[in-house]
Structures are given as structure tokens and as C-alpha cells.
Amino acid sequence: MKKQQLIVIAGATALLCVIYFFGRTLPPKKAETTVASEVKKSDFDIDKLLQASKTQLTPSLQAHVAELESAVVRGNVKDQQVRVYKQLATLYKDSAHLLLPFAYYTGEAAKLENSEKSLTFAARFFLENARGQHEEGLKRWMAGQSKELFERALVLNPGNDSSKVGLGSCYIFGNIADNPMQGIMMIREVAERDPSNMYAQYMLGVGGLISGQLDKAIDRLKLVASKQPDNVEVKFMLADAYEKKGDKVNAVKWYEAVRDFVSNPEVIKDINARIESLKK
Secondary structure (H helix, E strand, C coil), rough: CCCHHHHHHHHHHHHHHHHHHHCCCCHHHHHHHHHHHCCCCCCHHHHHEEEEEEEECHHHHHHHHHHHHHHHHCCCHHHHHHHHHHHHHHHHHHEEEECCCCHHHHHHHHHHHCCCHHHHHHHHHHHHHCCCCCCCCHHHHHHHHHHHHHHHHHCCCHHHCHHHHHHHHHHHHCCCCCCCCCHHHHHHHHHHHHCCCHHHHHHHHHHHHHCCCCHHHHHHHHHHHHHHHHHHHHHHHHHHHHHHHHHHHHHHHHHHHHHCCCCHHHHHHHHHHHHHHHHH
């Protein structure tokens, strides 16, 4: 198993829970070829994804979805539209285990509901899953959805630092701007004003890893690790950063720290192999 796979397996706990819960992000096989080919282009078409997703449902569920979609078109009352979007989201979550339709309808309901709680929930859901996407078009679309939702939340509560950091993170993970520093600057403003904001420090560390500024990334991530000693993802990132830097001693130290928090025998085996490789 490759080092990057280790990081994903043991580190991104929240994202993994989503992946295991929903099973997959795109409809499989028959619909996947069509949808994936669209994703690889510069634009992502959610309508095509939704159509492809419906083909994975049983006939009775397809009929139920069609009925709900028709209700959205006919409905003139916002509360009715919110209710239907939530029903569609629940159907795709519980019956089909499909991530994107669930996320889309959750986001649409949040936009209509326009409460800070619903907007930030949907925004964070999109952001966390954008991090795990490899198809650039899909990643940009998810980051763009997250950006819009965070912006709406900040209209309601301009002082919410968590939403500011989330908004800045959309630029880092989603490649939605020509200058990714735009996102870094948003997050840095929060971190400089409140150095104890570990969410901001963490995201700046991630930004440093992405940009290759390893020393800065390590400083930020070590701060987070000192305040959050159970944060396995940060420990993995530190091990990875030190390894990229060529500091094998510290890389081994942090891989060993990760191992203490992992119970999966397969992952432990791969960590041990990584450590032995670094000790040679």
C-alpha cells in the first residue's frame, strides 16, 4: 500500500465515514461511463448526474423520485420545496447510498431554508468530499457549491470564523480561482487575529503542504498536534511532510505516533513497512 493511501485510510476519518456510509459518489458501471466522461471536462453537469443516478434505483423508487421532482416544479410555496428536497436527499441517502444526489438536494434545501445551521452543514459536507475527489471537474463543482453555501452563511453571520476558514478552504481544495493565495489570505486573517483557532491553523498547514512550503506547513501542523493530540490525520500529515523534506528521523517519529492510534492490522502492517523503509 502506498504512503498516500495510508494517509487516506487512517487520517481522513470524517471523509472515510462518508465514503463507507454512502458507498460511492457516482452511479456504477452503466451510468458511470457517461457521467465520468462529463466530469473530466471543464464543466460538471449535475442534471446528467441526477438522471444517471435515477437509473440505479428500483422501478418503485424511480416512480417516487419522479413524483417528488414533479412536486418541486409545481410547488409555489418555499416550505413545500424545502420539504421535497429533503425527502429526495433522504431517499438517495438511505435507499441508494449515493453521495452526490444527497449532497445536491441537501444544498438546495439549505439555500431555500436560508438558516446558518443548514447552510454550514451543507457547505462543510461539500467541502470535505471535494477533498477526496480526483476528477477535477467534479472537485471544482463541489468546491463551488461549498463556496456559495459558505457565502450565504456569512451574510447571515459575518463574524463566524469557521465559515470564513471554510470559504477560504474552497479555494485551496477546489482550484476555483487562478490564485489559490486568495483562499490562504482569508484563512490567515482568522489565524492572525485568533492564533488559538486550530481549524484555521490546520487549513494553513494543509495549504502549505499543497504549495510545497513544507517548513511552514510543519510549524502549523505541529501546533495543531500539540493542541489536538488525538488528531491522527495531522500526525500522518506531519510524517508525510517530514518524509518529503528528507528528514527521516522525524518522519519515523510521527509514523510511530500514528501507529499508536491505529487498530486496523492491515494499516499497522503498512505503517511498519514504511518505517522500516525509512530506517534503511
